[in-house]
Amino acid sequence: MAQAACLWQGSKRELGFSGAVAVSVFSEVSSNDLVTQIARQITEAIVAGRLKPGERLTELQLSREFGTSRAPVREAARLLESQGLVTFSPRRGFFVRTLEASDLRDIYELRIGLELHAASLAVERATDKDIELLERQMRRLYDMADADSIEAQIFEDFAFHRMLCMASGNARLIRVYDEIAMEMRAGITLIGKLYDDPHRMAETHEPIMSALRDRDGERLREALRYHIAVARDAVVALFEETGGVI
Amino acid sequence: MAQAACLWQGSKRELGFSGAVAVSVFSEVSSNDLVTQIARQITEAIVAGRLKPGERLTELQLSREFGTSRAPVREAARLLESQGLVTFSPRRGFFVRTLEASDLRDIYELRIGLELHAASLAVERATDKDIELLERQMRRLYDMADADSIEAQIFEDFAFHRMLCMASGNARLIRVYDEIAMEMRAGITLIGKLYDDPHRMAETHEPIMSALRDRDGERLREALRYHIAVARDAVVALFEETGGVI
DNA sequence: ATAATGTCGATTGTCGACAATTGACACTTG
DNA sequence: CAAGTGTCAATTGTCGACAATCGACATTAT
The missing domain is CATH 1.20.120.530 (GntR ligand-binding domain-like)
Structure with a gap:
């Protein structure tokens, strides 16, 4: 629901990088790892309130918005679950955690x-x-x-x-x-x-x-x-x- | 390496279950969730010392031993990483955490x-x-x-x-x-x-x-x-x- | 002999597809 | 009319496959 397209900005190719010259000069060349990036974006969306507590996170929809397949999304969601940001219900999916x-x-x-x-x-x-x-x-x-x-x-x-x-x-x-x-x-x-x-x-x-x-x-x-x-x-x-x- | 076949016992179909009679009589019917089971087994193997610190965890090998595909193994491993039991090195894989x-x-x-x-x-x-x-x-x-x-x-x-x-x-x-x-x-x-x-x-x-x-x-x-x-x-x-x- | 370079197998990262299950809606039946 | 039942679309769970990448070994040049 809503204009989900602008929930996250930036694509997975956000850091164009040409080549390494020496060792340990550049900080964290590999900010790749789709899973980490996706997790970070979802996290940010949650703490910023763009994703409301209790809201369902559908794998297919998320994967479409990120332009990836479902696999990295699933892993990211599980990561967030272990951090307590989302809950996971088997066969039902992920939900933004509601706080009492x-x-x-x-x-x-x-x-x-x-x-x-x-x-x-x-x-x-x-x-x-x-x-x-x-x-x-x-x-x-x-x-x-x-x-x-x-x-x-x-x-x-x-x-x-x-x-x-x-x-x-x-x-x-x-x-x-x-x-x-x-x-x-x-x-x-x-x-x-x-x-x-x-x-x-x-x-x-x-x-x-x-x-x-x-x-x-x-x-x-x-x-x-x-x-x-x-x-x-x-x-x-x-x-x-x-x-x-x- | 070693006789990995007996690292874990029990298959994914460990709880034969016939049918429900009433509500909330049976405890936790759905102990399914392959990911959870795999995570538990790996955890147990680590704390029991069957998996040595620093040892590499290969997705293919683990998936073969569990009789599943790599996907659930990956998710389980990431879960364990968030718990600090294993470390994860991008493009290299998972390793049993070494403690100093x-x-x-x-x-x-x-x-x-x-x-x-x-x-x-x-x-x-x-x-x-x-x-x-x-x-x-x-x-x-x-x-x-x-x-x-x-x-x-x-x-x-x-x-x-x-x-x-x-x-x-x-x-x-x-x-x-x-x-x-x-x-x-x-x-x-x-x-x-x-x-x-x-x-x-x-x-x-x-x-x-x-x-x-x-x-x-x-x-x-x-x-x-x-x-x-x-x-x-x-x-x-x-x-x-x-x-x-x- | 040592260091740099090229090649290759093994492993991870990601994907699309299919089966299994859920929840909702419509339908039947008392 | 209410309660139960059957069907169906939507979504998750899992799988096998392919490309990208890494580490190790062999090769070559200095």
């Missing part, structure tokens, strides 16, 4: 556990460069507030928290964090409405940075817990208020 | 964060039934110790910790825990050697149960942290000692 309020609560609760654990580790292991990167990310949050671009600010907000996790130095933790971050982003357009003033959204990160700078683990955890709990309560409330998605 | 000592450290470190968070929640939310189930699981640990079955005891140990996570009441947390548990199990045959006396292995769970019974969050977290950290250090040490896998 309880799901949101679970996700944010899990995020608190993960991120506080990451923070505890980061306090001990964060390098000066890690902190410098986070400081820069803070400035970017303010820049996006100035630019009044809600979407961009949300993106940078995610980047900030991801950097914090990276400072933990635990690769597995980041992998898991990325997974639930993907789930959070599915209902993320909500968050844009949480902060009337974009600057306030940026400012709420200050206590976190402050505690990290001082390497004060207890304060950092408490600041983070408060920061995330506020977001959680607001998201859940707004979610229940609007009676579901979008 | 640092990976094990990361996994156990993450497990500490997850399980302690689960414990914090469980202290407040665990029902009497949850605790009863855990008590029963404790007895099972001792039973397996009596039976002197290391493998079975490891299995029950996992079940115990999983139950603890379930008592948290957070579905997402369990999903994530299952993922990293899968990764832990990949190098799990190690753990069998950690405890000379199987009874001691069972006993190390007592402080955890005790703290949970008393709903003492701080004591529970501390008992768990110690319990897991001991396992982590022992596993890593044994891992580095044997210079790798198996």
Whole structure:
């Protein structure tokens, strides 16, 4: 339904590439892998809200839109299923995942556990460069507030928290964090409405940075817990208020 | 290579089923889904050590052994990749994941964060039934110790910790825990050697149960942290000692 | 002898086709 | 009129085939 043709832009031949000159000069020559590209496009369509929760994903239709056969689409869809973005019902197909309020609560609760654990580790292991990167990310949050671009600010907000996790130095933790971050982003357009003033959204990160700078683990955890709990309560409330998605 | 024919037993027609009489009397009629079955079998082969880390998984060979075409095998392999059990190299194929000592450290470190968070929640939310189930699981640990079955005891140990996570009441947390548990199990045959006396292995769970019974969050977290950290250090040490896998 | 180059088999990436199953609609029957 | 039944289009599950690509081996030049 709808004008599906413009759901995704760009074809599978998006990076024209002529030839290699030396080794490891070019970054990721092989961004091929149709499956990955398809998965990325569907993911983007979901988190951007172009695909509505509960909507059925028909293999044939998707394959037609991507100009491929069904095989890569199936594999991409299964990938997304393992990430929790879509559900899969045998013999019925794939559907964009619908989130209940309880799901949101679970996700944010899990995020608190993960991120506080990451923070505890980061306090001990964060390098000066890690902190410098986070400081820069803070400035970017303010820049996006100035630019009044809600979407961009949300993106940078995610980047900030991801950097914090990276400072933990635990690769597995980041992998898991990325997974639930993907789930959070599915209902993320909500968050844009949480902060009337974009600057306030940026400012709420200050206590976190402050505690990290001082390497004060207890304060950092408490600041983070408060920061995330506020977001959680607001998201859940707004979610229940609007009676579901979008 | 090797006698691959007996890596997996059972065919895709393992559950002969005649007809339905009423509704929701039979559990999971559709355990079909070749992909799931294949994924499960490969998983089992990996955690059981029949497939060695680093070993290449050839689609054609796997499909021949399962008696299917390559398509379901590919999808199953991608599923396992998203779970971290196998790695995928474009144009090269799938390989059983190799674990470094640092990976094990990361996994156990993450497990500490997850399980302690689960414990914090469980202290407040665990029902009497949850605790009863855990008590029963404790007895099972001792039973397996009596039976002197290391493998079975490891299995029950996992079940115990999983139950603890379930008592948290957070579905997402369990999903994530299952993922990293899968990764832990990949190098799990190690753990069998950690405890000379199987009874001691069972006993190390007592402080955890005790703290949970008393709903003492701080004591529970501390008992768990110690319990897991001991396992982590022992596993890593044994891992580095044997210079790798198996 | 060593390094670069060319060739070839093996394996993956993708495709189109066919059988099996589902859900919906129309139809029959009490 | 309601409940059950039969039929059918749409969609998934699986397959075999072909082209593209990679790694290994043989070959050649320096």
